[in-house]
Amino acid sequence: MSIFPKDFLWGGAIAANQAEGAWNIDEKGVAITDTTQHGIAKNEHDEEVLPNTFYPSHEAIDFYHNYERDLELMAEMGFKCFRTSIAWTRIYPTGEEESPNEKGLHFYDCLFDKMLALGIQPVVTISHYETPLALHKKYNGWENKKLISLYIKFCKTIFERFGDKVHYWMTFNEMNNTQTIPYAAAAMDLSGSYSHQLSQIYQAQHNMYVANALANKLAKEIMPDAHMGIMLSLSQAAVYPASPKPEDVFGALQLQRRTFVSSDVQLKGCYPGYVKRIWDEYNVKLDITDEELDLIKKYKSEFLAFSYYRSSTFEDGMKIYGDTGGVVGKPNPYLKNSAWGWPVDPLGLRWMCNLVQDRYDCPMFIVENGLGAVDKISEDGKIHDKERSDYLKKHLKQIGEAIKDGCKVIGYTWWGPIDIVSAGTGEMNKRYGFIYVDRDNDGKGTMKRMKKDSFNVYKEIIETNGNCL
Numbered sequence: 001m002s003i004f005p006k007d008f009l010w011g012g013a014i015a016a017n018q019a020e021g022a023w024n025i026d027e028k029g030v031a032i033t034d035t036t037q038h039g040i041a042k043n044e045h046d047e048e049v050l051p052n053t054f055y056p057s058h059e060a061i062d063f064y065h066n067y068e069r070d071l072e073l074m075a076e077m078g079f080k081c082f083r084t085s086i087a088w089t090r091i092y093p094t095g096e097e098e099s100p101n102e103k104g105l106h107f108y109d110c111l112f113d114k115m116l117a118l119g120i121q122p123v124v125t126i127s128h129y130e131t132p133l134a135l136h137k138k139y140n141g142w143e144n145k146k147l148i149s150l151y152i153k154f155c156k157t158i159f160e161r162f163g164d165k166v167h168y169w170m171t172f173n174e175m176n177n178t179q180t181i182p183y184a185a186a187a188m189d190l191s192g193s194y195s196h197q198l199s200q201i202y203q204a205q206h207n208m209y210v211a212n213a214l215a216n217k218l219a220k221e222i223m224p225d226a227h228m229g230i231m232l233s234l235s236q237a238a239v240y241p242a243s244p245k246p247e248d249v250f251g252a253l254q255l256q257r258r259t260f261v262s263s264d265v266q267l268k269g270c271y272p273g274y275v276k277r278i279w280d281e282y283n284v285k286l287d288i289t290d291e292e293l294d295l296i297k298k299y300k301s302e303f304l305a306f307s308y309y310r311s312s313t314f315e316d317g318m319k320i321y322g323d324t325g326g327v328v329g330k331p332n333p334y335l336k337n338s339a340w341g342w343p344v345d346p347l348g349l350r351w352m353c354n355l356v357q358d359r360y361d362c363p364m365f366i367v368e369n370g371l372g373a374v375d376k377i378s379e380d381g382k383i384h385d386k387e388r389s390d391y392l393k394k395h396l397k398q399i400g401e402a403i404k405d406g407c408k409v410i411g412y413t414w415w416g417p418i419d420i421v422s423a424g425t426g427e428m429n430k431r432y433g434f435i436y437v438d439r440d441n442d443g444k445g446t447m448k449r450m451k452k453d454s455f456n457v458y459k460e461i462i463e464t465n466g467n468c469l
Ligand code: BGP
Pocket: 015, 018, 173, 174, 233, 307, 368, 372, 415, 421, 422, 423, 424, 425, 430
């Protein structure tokens, strides 16, 4: 008897901007993710806390022209679902056109039809940091409430067009990252005093909460059987205190729950007290109406999707960006790091699932988990990526334990089942895939695809519904 439910959604996840390429063809407009992003998040001492850089992924792996063969490889592994995003600028190039771009709609029609033909359920992130650049320039992104109606127009178009093909939707990617990478997550530049910067961040987040509520309302009207979820980055939320020192323990709790602000508001339907304390202490000024609070309360999200890569450790006195959850992180002596310095902590994932279960008692979907590593082609012409297979098996084992703990985990999509562009570094060499793509950091290569050893490891796990773990 498998630990995993028989209808468990095994799969993989990518994002339009990190895989499709074709960034400026078929009438697509420029998205913020097509630009070298800038801006550095600072703390109240004006110290740089987190780099806020993204890189243009222009050609990426040209998934736009290779998706049929790529999806056939996913189907060969037995995928039940596949997560990707719909590039907003393929549908509304500047975000404000009267009517949508038919070439963009046609691409996603073909993409979802191919998935369904292979028995793969599409799981769609409505916007994966892919806000039209024009809306950043005109409104400074989500800081302006105008984005709400423009986003809902985008939702209406894609719900009406794809509602009979797509049944799992997430409104935004990792929306709690508005705190740490505002330019990517909210298409927003921060400015002025620290208090003003926090006001911008919480205003953008509030506007996104209102948009999420209105999207849930619209979905029920257009796609009654749709599952509407929110998506967070919970990697940095697995925060351990560096010692039993009360200041370390309470500081870790503070950080952890501040990462849960977005899910508290959208799954519980109201703002928690600890956020209001931040607003008071930092003189945060917001434009929030009673009507908006009623919408948030009435149209809550159904499931919590999240990414988990690593855990972090908090020590009293550490720099915290904006008192809003940005964790610089202190090395954990009990964990080994990946080649990019991310602590590998499978038990942290079980811990996170239990935290989410206790906090929300709602279905949870792990939509990003993976290991970015340097892959080398061996003399035998193969890629023996044992580290990745070990990471996969250890994390899935912990999900199995979490399910036995009573956590309602409905699915798992490995981040980057095929090599794609790293968002944080702009590199192709930070590879996540079970499928290798011959393309390097300089955009050179044949774009040829090749199975790694981990391809068959995941294939067997799915075939046995996790029993071989
Ligand atoms: C998450 C993003 C993904 C992906 C992932 C891995 O925060 O939602 O888009 O990028 O991080 O990070 P990276 O690509 O920087 O290795």
